[in-house]
Amino acid sequence: MHRFEGTARYVATDDLRVAVNAAVTLRRPLLVKGEPGTGKTVLAQEIAAAIGAPLIEWAVKSTTKAQQGLYEYDAVARLRDGQLGDPRVNDIGNYIRRGKLWEAFTHPTPPVLLIDEIDKADIEFPNDLLQELDRMEFHVYETKETVRAAERPIVVITSNNEKELPDAFLRRCFFHYIAFPDRETMERIVEVHFPGIQRMLVSRAMEIFYAVREVPGLKKKPSTSELLDWLKLLLHEDMPLEVLQNRDPTKAIPPLHGALLKNEQDVMLFERLAFLSRRKPG
Template sequence: MNGQNNGFAGTAEYVASEQLMASVNVAVALQKPLLIKGEPGTGKTMLAEAVAKSLGKKLIIWNIKSTTKAQEGLYVYDTIQRLYDGQFGEEGVDDIARYIKLGKLGEAFESEEQAVLLIDEIDKADLEFPNDLLWELDQMEFYIHETKQTVKARQRPIVIITSNAEKELPDAFLRRCIFHYIDFPDEELMEEIVKTHFPHIGDNLLENAMEVFYWIRSIKDIRKKPSTSELIDWINALQIGGIPLDTLRSRLPFIGVMVKKDEDLQTVRERMN
């Protein structure tokens, strides 16, 4: 049976814990947004891609920036283009609907088939941003003032929201979400994740690389601990470079692939001595 019947169960490329799979499926069943938090590199953004692939649905991504306004996700009225067309005598200038451009949320609502909508890094926007979306995420509709039309979701999208916990999200917003914190993978799960990227990796390389990786993460004074994606990149660099395994701990080749801050590099080198 396929994922559409059984719910989300991860993919060949994305290894999800039992708790994460359960949270996704509960959010889908209850038709509530799934709010995902976790330290960088734990696969928050990739989760939406995996859910869409697993369930056979279209993925729509709304990348949030510090300047993003909630309105942009609904629609934008292109007054500049209308003015430009009016100056040059273009036909249809009186049809305001021609100048209404749907945003990512509007696109998800208009989709004939259920889509997966990723609202990525919601905490980058200002504090009012989540509150400004409460009605739309609850009622699955919004009103276009210029055309006096209401856009209703044809199929309620599966909404996945990620946050890096840079800002506290409003309580009213949190009440409407299913929440899941992605814990950093333990060694058993990490081994499974690495093998999805490198199915033929040698046991010695995997064991040595992971030993160094978790040793660095265990150092108390490290400010930016290496993430899963950085471990993957480091293993790739080690394979390309053909570095002898017995020198990994003593030389830490290509360490800049995993450790990205000057002070952290200094701390690691001090611990080596």
């Protein structure tokens, strides 16, 4: 594969580019952690776009089992068809549903396989995939066939750190933590999404955004995606720059704050700060 250098739509820092290319060179899954909204899921999409590979996405839920990534055997459908005299029952292969790993292993060209939010599943989930991701093959007991990847797909695994992942699993991955973007990186991200946006507006919005993130006691810090939503609203509402200027962001609620603050505790925290600041003798 060509070296990953980011794309026109995705600002990749130097250390992220190094991590992606190292994982590919080592032929190991790339495990990506970071705050929600730091671009973990989008990374897999952009790697696929950058190298011209298909993307296969497996969104993990709390009820997801590792076996579902390989295949599922629908015994109930086969029993029902047998009772109805359907000739399909003679071929058990008609009742095998291929999972995302099967799809990735047998794709005509090596894809990028995204296993998204692996930490949502049961703690045994990562361990149950160890052998398959290592060997890039698995056995289908019902049909007695072995599904084997002719060429190893690029595997990107994301985690929001909701639970610890097993050591045996971590040993087999190349790990990268996406740090929250600093101001310079964030300005490049904003420029990608809003080309030619007024620099004064961005500068003032950034000051408020980063100050909001630093407020002690905040339950959920606003993320990159929330900053982009907020800027989109400020532009759409044609918000006068004066509204953003000459204000202490820690003592008043930002305009259109619903894009930044996503729970009532944080809104109440800012209302309390605003109330206290009004009570102080000027």
